[in-house]
Amino acid sequence: TxxxxxxxxxxxxxxxxxxxxxxxxxxxxxxxxxxxxxxxxxxxxxxxxxxxxxxxxxxxxxxxxxxxxxxxxxxxxxxxxxxxxxxxxxxxxxxxxxxxxxxxxxxxxxxxxxxxxxxxxxxxxxTKHLFDNRYGTGQSTLDGILRCTNMLLSGRVVVVAGYGWCGRGVASRARGMGARVVVTEIDPTKAIEAVMDGFEVMPMEGAGSVRG
Ligand SMILES: NC(=O)c1ccc[n+]([C@@H]2O[C@H](COP(=O)([O-])OP(=O)(O)OC[C@H]3O[C@@H](n4cnc5c(N)ncnc54)[C@H](O)[C@@H]3O)[C@@H](O)[C@H]2O)c1
Structure with a gap:
């Protein structure tokens, strides 16, 4: 690259x-x-x-x-x-x-x-995970999806698997672009953090069937 x-x-x-x-x-x-x-x-x-x-x-x-x-x-x-x-x-x-x-x-x-x-x-x-993973991957993941699909994110349901450094970045950017963001997370502390940050948190089985 x-x-x-x-x-x-x-x-x-x-x-x-x-x-x-x-x-x-x-x-x-x-x-x-x-x-x-x-x-x-x-x-x-x-x-x-x-x-x-x-x-x-x-x-x-x-x-x-x-x-x-x-x-x-x-x-x-x-x-x-x-x-x-x-x-x-x-x-x-x-x-x-x-x-x-x-x-x-x-x-x-x-x-x-x-x-x-x-x-x-x-x-x-x-200086790596606080910035590259959260902000860099947070942005480039959505950039890749938008370039591939040309979709309007506003009003869509975005499921973010894992609320780690990358997941936090993806979730906050997707929300900023108007999506309804659902987070799945196996670590209970990070799951609570996602709730406190204002996201819906649920197991993947349920997240897949959430509709916008
Ligand atoms: N392409 C890139 O530019 C880029 C950059 C950085 C990281 N990554 C990749 O992104 C991934 C995530 O990296 P990170 O730094 O955010 O890691 P992280 O460890 O900070 O976060 C991963 C999160 O996923 C959760 N998790 C694990 N299994 C799960 C499951 N089955 N369901 C739900 N949640 C689950 C963990 O509890 C953790 O909170 C890694 O594979 C990493 O290599 C890619």
Whole structure:
């Protein structure tokens, strides 16, 4: 994506040798990937919509740079290093992981004692989840739905599954655009928070049949 491209440019300007692959084949922007190669000489292995096999081949190709540091978004690369490219761990001194899901995966590995090198949990930083998850994903989720469906949100029922950082952001923005927002949540404290924030809260079984 363009955001990742700017990170790559910054790392290169700082003197790093970098290689990039996708963390999600559906979010790759092919023109951005091509520009990184063509204008900045940054090795980029990603094609929008690439199949499972190509996705993993590209991760392998990016890893052929033999990194000192890994910067992951979802823990697929770190998972592949641990499963198939353990030789790379000799020279890797550490890494970062961006996402909620990735941090959950890596924390489970750390708890089992199988995480092979230290990784900074970026998602745990206040400056990540308070802002990126809540405001960034809160906005971009609705932006994606609107671009795909061209629907008017006002008067619609929007069910938000989970009142975590992303869920809070999605719920408040959907309400701001006139939707009737129903929240489902398994954590009782967060469920109360959603009630106190003025949302309807109910189990998913019931939420699916709420009509606007
Ligand atoms: N695409 C993006 O840009 C982006 C950015 C950040 C996070 N994410 C993803 O969004 C998801 C949520 O991230 P987050 O930071 O909000 O996590 P979070 O842990 O803050 O919130 C998740 C919430 O879901 C609740 N939950 C779990 N199982 C549930 C169930 N069965 N029914 C109802 N609620 C349930 C949990 O109790 C929790 O409150 C993760 O998968 C994360 O990786 C995507």
């Amino acid at each position: 363009t955001e990742t491209a700017n990170l790559m440019r910054t790392l290169k300007e700082g003197g790093a040798e970098v290689a990039l692959c996708a963390s999600n084949p559906l979010s790759t922007q092919d023109d951005t990937a091509a520009a990184l190669v063509h204008h900045y000489g940054i090795s980029t292995f990603a094609i929008k919509g690439e199949d499972h096999e190509t996705y993993y081949r590209h991760i392998h190709q990016a890893l052929d740079i033999r990194p000192t540091l890994t910067m992951d978004d979802g823990a697929d690369t770190v998972g592949l290093i641990h499963n198939d490219r353990r030789d790379l761990m000799e020279t890797i001194i550490g890494g970062t992981e961006e996402t909620t899901t990735g941090v959950i995966r890596l924390r489970a590995m750390a708890n089992e004692g199988v995480l092979g090198y230290p990784i900074v949990a970026v998602n745990d930083a206040l």
